[in-house]
Amino acid sequence: MTASGRWQDLAARMGSGAVMLGIGLAAVYAGGDVFHVFVAVICGVMIWELVRMLAPDVPAVAWQLGGLAGVVVLVAIYLPPAFALPMLIAPALVGISQLPGNRTLYMVFTLLVLLAGFGMMSVRDDFGFVWMLWLASAVVVTDVAGYFAGRLMGGPKFWPRVSPKKTWSGTVAGWIAAGLVGLIFAWQTKAGFELVGISVAISMASQIGDIAESAVKRKMSVKDASDLIPGHGGLLDRFDGMLGASVFLLLTGRFIAFPPGL
Known part of the structure; x- marks a missing residue:
């Protein structure tokens, strides 16, 4: 893939992403x-x-x-x-x-x-607002870090038959980015250092949601869930990671005493 082809969807993704981010932040804050x-x-x-x-x-x-x-x-x-x-x-x-x-x-x-x-x-x-922001941030940086690391570093594919663009480099970059989010929120909220591990687990759960949705699209031979969002496909394409992360936290929050240390 040429350098121009590698980033051909970036402008549309950034524009739509900024609009979604603004609307989402406003709703979370409200x-x-x-x-x-x-x-x-x-x-x-x-x-x-x-x-x-x-x-x-x-x-x-x-x-x-x-x-x-x-x-x-x-x-x-x-x-x-x-x-x-x-x-x-x-x-x-x-x-x-x-x-x-x-x-x-x-x-x-x-x-x-x-x-x-x-x-x-x-x-x-x-x-409250802070912890919903943490959850959304961990999912978003997983996706963003995976997108850029995968295209910059490339390398072995994660599961090419289901998600041909997903690489191991992007997958691991998502874990690292989510761990950094956990470290920042642990520092700012005085939560326990366990938040770093929880954030990495949230990142992994979000990737499972992403892969599961990709498997459905592959089975049904469609590229995107819909064309509602320019550069992103449909809401299911954008919120698939949040599905996995949110369900994971819902099911495990009681066992990990979330938020840790507070």
Whole structure:
């Protein structure tokens, strides 16, 4: 690949990324109902994109299941967890009778998306702006460091059949960058040094989310989940890492006494 070809998507990615960053930061800072609605819309759109990939011949079903998912995750955050959990699982089951195929993929990814959305809202509600910013920062620097390191250093591919552009150099660079984010937040918040290890684990979980979404796209022979975001594809393409990271923190936060040392 030539140098110009290697960076041909950079301008579009940076422009769209700046807009998304601004909107996301504003929503995270606002918190409360604003952030809840923001996350619910994102979850709904991601399910819409998912169904369009898995069942392109039934576009009306994509709108229905996307709308259902957005409403469910928005309502769930205002309920006690015992009642929120069955609501979050329900859309994954509803789609079984609506899709002509790929039902297992739909169920798994829908559950992942809704748990991730619930997890993000819980982090903001329970721990505040700083810790939601830490989570988002760890995921973003993993993606950014992986993008630049992979294109600058190249080297062996991570899993070429599923994600042909992902390299080991970019993967490891993402871990290092997330570890540095953890070190900065540990210093600023007086949290324990364990935050560095947690941040690296968050980075790895975000990469698992990215790889899982890439595997779905490869199976369905599509390049992007949608074309909503210039240079980035769809919301599912941009938030796949956050899905893995958020679900990981939701499931392990109790065991690692998050935030560590506070």
